[in-house]
Amino acid sequence: MYSFTEENYLKNILKLHLGGTQVISTNVLAESMHTKASSVTDMIKKLAVKKLLKYEPYRGCVLTNLGKSVAVTTLRKHRLWETFLVNTLSFSWDEVHEVAEQLEHIQSDKLISQLDAFLGFPTHDPHGDPIPQLDGKIATSAFFTLDKAKSQNQLIVCGVLNHTTDFLKYLSKYGIQIGSHLSILQINAFDRSIDLLLNEKQQFNLSNEVVKNILVQFIKQVA
Amino acid sequence: MYSFTEENYLKNILKLHLGGTQVISTNVLAESMHTKASSVTDMIKKLAVKKLLKYEPYRGCVLTNLGKSVAVTTLRKHRLWETFLVNTLSFSWDEVHEVAEQLEHIQSDKLISQLDAFLGFPTHDPHGDPIPQLDGKIATSAFFTLDKAKSQNQLIVCGVLNHTTDFLKYLSKYGIQIGSHLSILQINAFDRSIDLLLNEKQQFNLSNEVVKNILVQFIKQVA
DNA sequence: TTATTTTTTTAGACAAGTCTAAATATTTTT
């Protein structure tokens, strides 16, 4: 129905919307698409004709409901495939994104619904991001970033904001993954780094730059 | 590395080679690609420049070893994905081809090797076609078509030559699938149709047109 | 409010892949 390129534009606009931007400017979208502003202008004019977004010259664009639904479906497919790659095919969380970028464009409703069922209707992908449901609803994250934590907090790692291979490999090297337990020992005021205890065993320090990209929640007391 | 289109051309040429044709003519390839002869001429010139095939104007083309290896890999991916769709995601054998046509172009060596392992290193796809191995070897079929059978033969269905949804649905309606047992009751000389017994239960007649497209082998006596 | 900088759009070009119509080659028939 829609080309890979169109789906990628819509998905990137959606991500920018989800990041809190109402109207997406040409330059911001060009950055996000790793392309030039002139290419973006051409493309958003075409997407506007197809009623996938609203476009005001020199003002930027906003997804229509139609465009949003295409984008959400693409994001859903991306995250389901990432889950499949990690849970079923033993990929590590830093290896899945590139492959999911390809798989998300496969067109088959049955494929996605069967995959969803096979995976047991997962709610979050391997990076802790919510998987949009069939009806288009995306769970809003109840998680907060580790730099908001207080001393003595008992936390559990739920996701990451930075999805780059480098960052994920860095976390993996320390043994940090989704589900890891973190106890905050001390917050260092001078550089905002955090001393913590991982899984009640290893103790180390994480820089503020790292800490800002780790999503956590309080450990739930299971009665 | 290679575009979807290039992979599709190479895969179609390989299929024609496997069908017994040494040199592939422009018109035959155009038919196979559902495109026009002039488009084929353009494309094979490009593939020749890339050393994927040898091309003699007005004479036709032949895959090089490089082209053959790309084509075989694509065919391997196609058949592994078909196997996944049927074995893991509960697709029926007449629903998988279109989706596999898309999935076969996903680029990730790890994806394919992990999928192969997950499926238990299958040797044949859901239509009974051999899955090319990593080294490029394609098992030659030890099967024969049902129209070669003799009266009293005890056979097992191993594959099909016609892969269309219509044909596969037709077989499924009668309950014929890979692994079905067939006993030849009678061969009717006048129309070359066959009366047979399916799985020692149902008895019916299959036309010569149908019978020519079913691959079988003798039932092996397992001691 | 005018001048300068930044952002966005337009103009024109290019690559991939396809098509139709016309020109050549090749094969088959007479």
Next chain:
DNA sequence: AAAAATATTTAGACTTGTCTAAAAAAATAA
């Protein structure tokens, strides 16, 4: 061996998506 039929290639055009360079609009600074 020439004529007719068939197969193949060339020429020119079109679509999608991209780019650079230049023009125009908007935002910011003076």
